[in-house]
Amino acid sequence: MENFEFNNPVKIFFGKGQIIQLQNQIASSQRIMLTYGGGSIFRNGVYDKVKSALAEYTLVEFGGIEPNPTHETCMKAVDLIRSEGIDFILAVGGGSVIDASKYIAAAVFQEDPWQILTGAAEIRQALPLGTVLTLPATGTEMNANSVISRKDTDEKLAFSSPEVMPRFSILDPESAASLPQKQVANGIVDSFVHVIEQYLTYPAGAPLQDRMAEAILTTLIEEGPKVYANPADYDAMANLMWCSTMALNGLISRGVHEDWVIHQIGHELTAFHGIDHARTLAIVLPGVWNVFRTEKKEKLLQYGRRVLNIESQAEDQAIDQIIAKTIAFFEGLGISTRLSAYGVPADTIQKIVDRFNSRGWLAIGDRGMTTPEKVREILTTRL
Amino acid sequence: MENFEFNNPVKIFFGKGQIIQLQNQIASSQRIMLTYGGGSIFRNGVYDKVKSALAEYTLVEFGGIEPNPTHETCMKAVDLIRSEGIDFILAVGGGSVIDASKYIAAAVFQEDPWQILTGAAEIRQALPLGTVLTLPATGTEMNANSVISRKDTDEKLAFSSPEVMPRFSILDPESAASLPQKQVANGIVDSFVHVIEQYLTYPAGAPLQDRMAEAILTTLIEEGPKVYANPADYDAMANLMWCSTMALNGLISRGVHEDWVIHQIGHELTAFHGIDHARTLAIVLPGVWNVFRTEKKEKLLQYGRRVLNIESQAEDQAIDQIIAKTIAFFEGLGISTRLSAYGVPADTIQKIVDRFNSRGWLAIGDRGMTTPEKVREILTTRL
Numbered sequence: 001m002e003n004f005e006f007n008n009p010v011k012i013f014f015g016k017g018q019i020i021q022l023q024n025q026i027a028s029s030q031r032i033m034l035t036y037g038g039g040s041i042f043r044n045g046v047y048d049k050v051k052s053a054l055a056e057y058t059l060v061e062f063g064g065i066e067p068n069p070t071h072e073t074c075m076k077a078v079d080l081i082r083s084e085g086i087d088f089i090l091a092v093g094g095g096s097v098i099d100a101s102k103y104i105a106a107a108v109f110q111e112d113p114w115q116i117l118t119g120a121a122e123i124r125q126a127l128p129l130g131t132v133l134t135l136p137a138t139g140t141e142m143n144a145n146s147v148i149s150r151k152d153t154d155e156k157l158a159f160s161s162p163e164v165m166p167r168f169s170i171l172d173p174e175s176a177a178s179l180p181q182k183q184v185a186n187g188i189v190d191s192f193v194h195v196i197e198q199y200l201t202y203p204a205g206a207p208l209q210d211r212m213a214e215a216i217l218t219t220l221i222e223e224g225p226k227v228y229a230n231p232a233d234y235d236a237m238a239n240l241m242w243c244s245t246m247a248l249n250g251l252i253s254r255g256v257h258e259d260w261v262i263h264q265i266g267h268e269l270t271a272f273h274g275i276d277h278a279r280t281l282a283i284v285l286p287g288v289w290n291v292f293r294t295e296k297k298e299k300l301l302q303y304g305r306r307v308l309n310i311e312s313q314a315e316d317q318a319i320d321q322i323i324a325k326t327i328a329f330f331e332g333l334g335i336s337t338r339l340s341a342y343g344v345p346a347d348t349i350q351k352i353v354d355r356f357n358s359r360g361w362l363a364i365g366d367r368g369m370t371t372p373e374k375v376r377e378i379l380t381t382r383l
Numbered sequence: 384m385e386n387f388e389f390n391n392p393v394k395i396f397f398g399k400g401q402i403i404q405l406q407n408q409i410a411s412s413q414r415i416m417l418t419y420g421g422g423s424i425f426r427n428g429v430y431d432k433v434k435s436a437l438a439e440y441t442l443v444e445f446g447g448i449e450p451n452p453t454h455e456t457c458m459k460a461v462d463l464i465r466s467e468g469i470d471f472i473l474a475v476g477g478g479s480v481i482d483a484s485k486y487i488a489a490a491v492f493q494e495d496p497w498q499i500l501t502g503a504a505e506i507r508q509a510l511p512l513g514t515v516l517t518l519p520a521t522g523t524e525m526n527a528n529s530v531i532s533r534k535d536t537d538e539k540l541a542f543s544s545p546e547v548m549p550r551f552s553i554l555d556p557e558s559a560a561s562l563p564q565k566q567v568a569n570g571i572v573d574s575f576v577h578v579i580e581q582y583l584t585y586p587a588g589a590p591l592q593d594r595m596a597e598a599i600l601t602t603l604i605e606e607g608p609k610v611y612a613n614p615a616d617y618d619a620m621a622n623l624m625w626c627s628t629m630a631l632n633g634l635i636s637r638g639v640h641e642d643w644v645i646h647q648i649g650h651e652l653t654a655f656h657g658i659d660h661a662r663t664l665a666i667v668l669p670g671v672w673n674v675f676r677t678e679k680k681e682k683l684l685q686y687g688r689r690v691l692n693i694e695s696q697a698e699d700q701a702i703d704q705i706i707a708k709t710i711a712f713f714e715g716l717g718i719s720t721r722l723s724a725y726g727v728p729a730d731t732i733q734k735i736v737d738r739f740n741s742r743g744w745l746a747i748g749d750r751g752m753t754t755p756e757k758v759r760e761i762l763t764t765r766l
Contacts (some may be wrong), residue, residue, distance in 0.1 A: 001621040004399025008391070014638065015386025053690065198404075205618040207605060208626055211598030217592045235588040238384045243591055244636070255625070 001206045002256040006249055011144045013166040014242065016234075018215040019046070019132060022053040022090070026130065030088040031058045035082055037093045037103045038066045045090025046134055060084045065093070065163040068270055068277065069100035070362045071114055071150045077104045079114070081127070088128050091166075095190075098324045102146040102164035105129050106169040117148055117157040134175045137278065139185030139194060141169035148152055149271065155181075156267045171245065184231050184240075186278035188224040191244035191327075192217060193281040196252040197260045198300045201366040202290075205354055206255045210302070211251045215308045216243050228333050235351030252338035262288055262367030266337055266350040275342050282330040282337045286323050287378035288370075293319050295369055308353050339382050349379045384589045384638040385738050391633055394551040395527045397625065399617075401555050402429070402515060405436040405473070408551045409513065413471040414441045416464060420448045420476045420485045427561045429517055434473055442468045448476070451653055451660070452483035454497055454533045461496070464510070471511050474549075477518030477566075478573075483726075485529040485547035488512050498762055500531055500540040502761040509648040517558045520570035520661065521632025522577060524552035532654065537648045554628065556620040562637045567614050567623075568716035569661035571607040575600065575665040575712075580643045581636040583682045584749040589638045593685070596635045599626050600690045604712055644748030645671055651735040658725050665713040665720045669706050670761035671753075675731035676702050678752055722765050732762045 013021045018083075026032065032054065051059070058149030062077045080086070081104065083308040105126040107113035115121035129339070133141045135306035140146065144165045149156040176184075184245075199213035220243050227236035246252070265288075289300060297315060304310035304322040327337050336342065356372040363372045370378075396404045409415065415437065424430040431614045434601060463469070464487070474484035477684050488509040498504035516524045523529065527548045553603070559567075575609035582596035629635070631634035648671075649663030658666075661755075672683060687693035687705040691701045695701070710720050719725065739755040747753045753761075 001618060001625070003395070003401065005396055007394040011388070011390040013388055015384070018386065023452070029546060205622075206625075207622060207628065208598060208602045211428075211601060212595055215594030215598050219593060222590060235384060238638075239588075239590060242384070246591065255621075 001204060002257075004254040006250060006254050007162070008142065010249070012142065012168050012171060012245070012375040014171045015238070016172060016174055018170050020173075021054050021168075021170060022050065023056075023131070025058070026054070026088055026090070027057060029088050031060065031084065031168040032088045032090050033062055033077070033084070033086040035065060035089060035093070035104070036061070036063045036098055037067075037097045039063065041092055042365070043133065044175065046092060046132060046175045049232055049289065050132060050265045060086060061188065063375040065097045065100045066095050068149045068156065069103075069211050070168040071103075071117075071148055073154075074100050074104050074107060074148065075113070078107050081108050084126065088130070090130050090132070092132040092134065095138030095140050098131050098133070098140045098166070098352045098369060099138070099148065100379070101129055101131070103148050103159075104127075105164050106161060115355075116152065116159050117150075119159070123159075123163050126161070129164060129166050131166045132171060132175065133171050133241070135179060135183055136176060136237070136244040137190040139191070139244055140244050141166060141171065141376070142249040145248070146265070148298065154207070154271050156271045171241050173234055173241050175244070176237055176241065177234070179231045181228060181231065181334065184228050185335055186276050187244060188220055188228065188240060188333055189282050189330055189335055190242070190276055190278040191247040192220050193262055193285060194247040194277070195252065198256065198258050198260060200296060200303060201257040202296065203298055204256040209252055209254060209256050214303070214306050216247050216252070217303070219243050221307065225276060225330070225332060249301045259366040259368065261370045264364060265352065265378065268355060269344065269348075271349060272348055273342065273344055275344075279342070279350040280333055282335045283342070283382050284378065286337060289319070289379045290381050291378050292366070292369060295351060295367065337382070339379070346383060349376055350358070352379065355364045384587060385640075387637040389633060389637050391525065391548075392547070393549050393590065393632070395525065395628070396551065396765055397552060397554045398621070399555060399557055401553050402432040402558075403436050404551075404553060405433065405513070405515070406439075409437070409440070409471055409473070409490060414443065414467065414469050414528060415468040415471045415473050416443045416445055416460070416467070416486070416599050418460065418472060418474045419444070419446045420450075420480045422446065424475050424517060427517065427558065429475060429558045432542065433473070433515060443469060446515050447478045448483045449531045449615055451539065451657075452479045452486075454486075454500075454531055455535075455708060457483050457490060458496070464491050469510065473511070473513050473654050474513070476519065477516070478521030478523050481514050481516070481523045481549075482521070482529040482531065484512055484514070485523070486531050486542075489546050497533065497714060499542050500533075502542070506542075506544040506546050508766060509544070509738050512547060514549045514552040515558065516552055516554050516572055516624070518562060518566055519559060519620070519627040520573040522574070522627055524549060524554065525632040528631070530650070532552065537654050539654045552601050554624050556617055558625050559620050559624065561615070562614045564614065565612050565716065568718055569659050571623060571671040572609065572665050572713055572718055573661040574623070574630040575603050576645055576661070576668060577630040579668065580645060581639065581641050583679060584640040584642050584688060586681055587639040587681065590617055592635055592637060592639050593766075597686070597689050598691075599635070600686070601629050601674040602626050604690065607712070608715060638708055640749065644753045645745070647747060648735065648761065651738060652727065655731055655734060656725060658727075662718055662725070664726070665718045666722060667761065669710055669720060669721070670764045672702070672706050673764050674757060674761050675749070675752060678750065685725060697726040720765070722762065726759045732759055735762065
């Protein structure tokens, strides 16, 4: 096992009726900016619950945060925070709203906030942030990470800082009960691939971390189809919600090797073609496993055996079956796994290869195996 | 799944050489009381590493904390804290030293500290506490719990408060490399039964929590014999250490039903006969499973199937095999599971039953099934 540090102070309130806890978690003197997205919180009752819990507070609203939230939108919120003297940000929504709110919370203290994303700025301070989660998917409600896009340059970059970890997150599965099936499916696949990025590399002598990752994968495969079929199934949604939080709160990656190449390639597909984040992951994952089937063999076969019940047989044949069964899991959730299904032309591959080269991403991810030429190979298998 | 809250801000530094982190985690102005036990830290090199990391600090030492730490000993430390103007407690040792230090940290602010254990006092404040763990077992390094004994009344009671959670815990498997086999065995069984108390009740519709509990159990069964055979096996000790921390940091019990009857009965065996805590658990567990084999059937069979690979057969026969295999795991670690092996006479059973009655513990644990008469039945099967 590798040395590690672990510290996750995010306070979780999980279950029915927990939104009322807001009034115990924010000092009544605080001026709150309520951030949200396209307005689903008005239709699913979450907005009313939040307003009722915070009836005694000063609330300033900032809505309209888009999927794949942009720097441009976030800068408008920063202006509002400055003009309104906001002390606390309450993000009510899914990963996009929360990621945007993390960026906003840190950007308030920066002269050139985009440098947070390029890594040139150091985050020493951020406004305190709490969240009410309405879409289980990204795990951002219990971690330090955020992904932000920039329209004028077609870029999508990530940052991480303990300063932007939520003070608390409220996870009420009822808040997600009226989600469209498509978003539920995205959430399942997003959570699943988060686990894969931290698990499917090579053995690190860390059997507990392996088994905890497999616990999440198995539960997603078991509960995913139930909650996809009926997002109002409370228990199934609760299980998905807790899986997606546990998938990326730092726990399963302690002391083991990570990858994140599926995400790095996927982000470019979103940047160039606006494909939903989770769907880009479902496209790229089978390509990565195909291309690195030898290097990732031990973990692939372990995943096959323990999660998919694929018994021992010729290794290559087992791996083919493992990839096919994982694709079938994605497709069973209505998620296509081929570039052609999204109308992505072959010449996008060259653009992505060029971008990896221009960023100097010449040997990234698991054991530095992913070169720009491997990116070409991975995407070519997914046409 | 039941509603839950989760908040565990303890910062973990895990791995080789991490003791040096002490100097980054305690402000240099702090006057530190270094608490420890019988002196093993002088022989295993941990004391020297701590002293070297804190060469620039004022350290006041308080050693001699005994296994099953007593109120009487802790009160001496409280006097020392007051006379020396201590700001920070650094516990270097196993569960006893850390539990004692938690009690000391809170007792400093109480007029009648024993009321912390009886539940009559409220803990509003405690001295900050950090730990350097030398014995993986109790999980106290990452939770709010403490168990303290009182000599003059033969009592052993527990308390819990977020105020006494360590600010940080340093888990270096090398600090445990020279442990006697007996203590390693105790640690394995203690961790194992912690998981059982939070897992082996009845289904709660929480498959992720179940699988995470099973992940710890499986890893303990797999790695336990390796580390028992050779405590200096770094990877095996690292895995035991992380299992024992994860077994009782609050995570696996979120949203599910707990029991803790094995502990409550076991504590009395320690109080009356001074038997090592873990050994009392190994004695009591098979009795609880035997007596509640019908009520706990679903979880017993799930544990048998997923952890012990006991395939489907007649239920009663499967449960007999599950109990036998679990006993064999304990005995394989040199831990006897019968009262007679420890010279406990039959009349101790009546004393324990009387004590449960006098405390008003008339229907405790999993579904309130454990009455004083069930305690008699459980212990009678273990003579």
